[in-house]
Amino acid sequence: MEKQYALVVDDNPDAREILDLALTRFGFEVELACDGAEALESTKKRIPDLIMLDLMMPGVNGFQVLSRLRALPETRHIPVIVISAVSNQSLMQVPGVSAVIQKSRFSVRELQSIIDGVMAKHQPLVRHQPLVECQPLVV
Secondary structure, three states, X not given: OOOOEEEEEOOOHHHHHHHHHHHHHOOOEEEEEOOHHHHHHHHHHOOOOEEXXXXXXXXXXXXXXXXXXXXXXXXXXXXXXXXXXXXXXXXXXXXXXXXXXXXXXXXXXXXXXXXXXXXXXXXXXXOOOXXXXXXXXXX
16 A cells, blocks of 8 residues: 655654655655746655644745635645644634644644544545446346
8 A cells, every 4th residue: 555645844854854754654754845847846756645734934824725625626725724823723624624733732642633524524435436337137
């Protein structure tokens, strides 16, 4: 089975490293982006299964990234977990946010639980197999 692919977007190198280690431990292939522009460029090359997104970044911020991702049919389905420096559950009201995690206030177990829950909700409902043509049954 192919590994799931996660994109971590944060201007803080320590936060990127912690999330990279955790997601790798959870079985993801991880790509890191240090800003919103790099994240958007990355999604043009390969569509991630999950995005961990900081909102407050210089240049193209996380809100702008989220808005652009949701505007495109090929990226609007991607689950996005916001990583925020402040605890603000009103961020869950932002369209396209699947979950919110407060930086420096989460355990590895909590992170895995949140990711597992988000990924379970965003799995394809049914992957249809091509129909196989059969000869009519003669009785």
